[in-house]
Amino acid sequence: MLSSDQALLERRARLLGPAYRLFYEEPFHPVRGQGVWLYDQAGKPWLDAYNNVVCVGHARPEVVEAIARQGSTLNTHTRYLHEGILDYAERLLTTLPPELGHTTFTCTGSEANDLAMRVARAHTGGTGLIVTHWAYHGVTSAIAEASPSLGQHIVLGANVRTVPAPAAQPGQSAAECGRLFADGVRAAIADLQAHGIRPAALMVDTVFSSDGVFTDPAGFLQEAVEEIHAAGGVFIADEVQPGFGRTGDCFWGFQRHGVVPDMVTMGKPMGNGHPVAGMAVRPEVMAAFGRQSRYFNTFGGNPVSMAAASAVLDVIQGEGLQRNALEVGAYLRAGLASLAEKHSLVGEIRGAGLFVGMELVSSRAERTPATREASLVVNGLRRNGVLLSATGEHAHILKIRPPLVFSRENADFLISRVDEVLGLL
Structure with a gap:
């Protein structure tokens, strides 16, 4: 983490108090957004696969x-x-x-x-x-x-x-x-x-x-x-x-x-x-x-x-973004489901359009929540250029809900990074 980020964390704690929470073990500091990408201070792009709020993309003109x-x-x-x-x-x-x-x-x-x-x-x-x-x-x-x-x-x-x-x-x-x-x-x-x-x-x-x-x-x-x-x-x-x-x-x-x-x-x-x-x-x-x-x-x-x-x-x-959500969402779910052939942690893939839940389980037969592993995946993806989070009572379901302008190329990037991070566990 850059020293400036550490100073920012200390300043934040002093000024905002203890109730606010940050994502990730290593907090993320974006300075600019465009479309489905966020950029850090060094200009590195990060794929935003989580931010449903900016539904038509960051900084939409x-x-x-x-x-x-x-x-x-x-x-x-x-x-x-x-x-x-x-x-x-x-x-x-x-x-x-x-x-x-x-x-x-x-x-x-x-x-x-x-x-x-x-x-x-x-x-x-x-x-x-x-x-x-x-x-x-x-x-x-x-x-x-x-x-x-x-x-x-x-x-x-x-x-x-x-x-x-x-x-x-x-x-x-x-x-x-x-x-x-x-x-x-x-x-x-x-x-x-x-x-x-x-x-x-x-x-x-x-x-x-x-x-x-x-x-x-x-x-x-x-x-x-x-x-x-x-x-x-x-x-x-x-x-x-x-x-x-x-x-x-x-x-x-x-x-x-x-x-x-x-x-x-x-x-x-x-x-x-x-x-x-x-x-x-x-x-x-x-x-x-x-x-x-x-x-x-x-x-x-x-x-x-x-x-x-x-x-x-x-x-x-x-721009037909509802249809884009339908088509790219189906493509994304299919790609994530294919990872089950390589990674035993992958359980059920569920969702509709560009709202996707990827269940991680330590036992498919028992559907045992893989909470620790889900945290490792979320933080591993954060280190590898993809932002998403986990949901559910046991926080073992990757929650994927990118801006509606998400493309098949973006989906391929996300799938490949999830594959890489799962391969490290």
């Missing part, structure tokens, strides 16, 4: 120019009239089912999920929330209490219940997988009711990224959604990570399962990293909250944020 252009003209809060927020809301809603007729904008996905829960409680009169066992939904006080993957220090809220993620077994149908997941939801509903708590919502990240990336068989969410509706609650699709074409076959992750959520939440990929996020909602679900509350988010949906978001949508749609 169209987004940068839109931000600068609007910022040089006007940026103010959302309590004045402005065409930008309305124009973008109309465009965004056309990508969603027609049942979702309203949008509300925030600055972060955490705020969007927090707002969704407030709306759910106003609509249902309930307070109970059901999430998956190792979910992550955000960092506000209320949502952190429904994000068990934040760690053992997180105490789940008294009105929160967790259910196992829908981890399909090989050959299992969508109906079979969905029934098992719905059994967990039914049990959680019953437990809430037994404690005098009315269910308000089932909230899931529709690729179950923190649980370990569970995307297939498509369709497994249907029965669980029916169960929460039967109990008087609503279904919230957290699309912060899977949304905006990342799964390839659909623009939104929930669409793969043939369901229409009551609310859809979105995060910073909306603005390619610019702090803009939001929620789409059925008008009838929003009605009670609108009567009871006077909601505003001072700079959620400001003119600059809307210009950034609109530019991102231009690039995704104009």
Whole structure:
């Protein structure tokens, strides 16, 4: 590590305190980004296979120019009239089912999920929330209490219940997988009711990224959604990570399962990293909250944020990045799966589009999590020019979610480096 980095670490610790965490045993210090690449101080390129936030690539010129252009003209809060927020809301809603007729904008996905829960409680009169066992939904006080993957220090809220993620077994149908997941939801509903708590919502990240990336068989969410509706609650699709074409076959992750959520939440990929996020909602679900509350988010949906978001949508749609995610994602998964012939650590490869989970196991028969080895691979790749991370309760699943402009050549580079690092273990 360069001495300047050591000085930076010491300065960071002094100024930011102990709560912030860094990736990797040897922290990474990028100074510039372009497309799918990040560059360190020496100008060395690093393949970014992790950063879903900059969905159309680092320093995307169209987004940068839109931000600068609007910022040089006007940026103010959302309590004045402005065409930008309305124009973008109309465009965004056309990508969603027609049942979702309203949008509300925030600055972060955490705020969007927090707002969704407030709306759910106003609509249902309930307070109970059901999430998956190792979910992550955000960092506000209320949502952190429904994000068990934040760690053992997180105490789940008294009105929160967790259910196992829908981890399909090989050959299992969508109906079979969905029934098992719905059994967990039914049990959680019953437990809430037994404690005098009315269910308000089932909230899931529709690729179950923190649980370990569970995307297939498509369709497994249907029965669980029916169960929460039967109990008087609503279904919230957290699309912060899977949304905006990342799964390839659909623009939104929930669409793969043939369901229409009551609310859809979105995060910073909306603005390619610019702090803009939001929620789409059925008008009838929003009605009670609108009567009871006077909601505003001072700079959620400001003119600059809307210009950034609109530019991102231009690039995704104009360059066919959803289709690119579908085709390159399939190519990448096939290449990673082929490594199982050489490396016994490689378990199941799962995912959709450019959201991929690569399971590492010490025993394929037992599917024993190879947690230590996964850490070695993540840090080995960091030393060899590739940035990614691990996910799941046992941190043994490599999480790969690069910008949507990722190419087959980029995939080949990634596969070759994973092959090399696995070969060193």
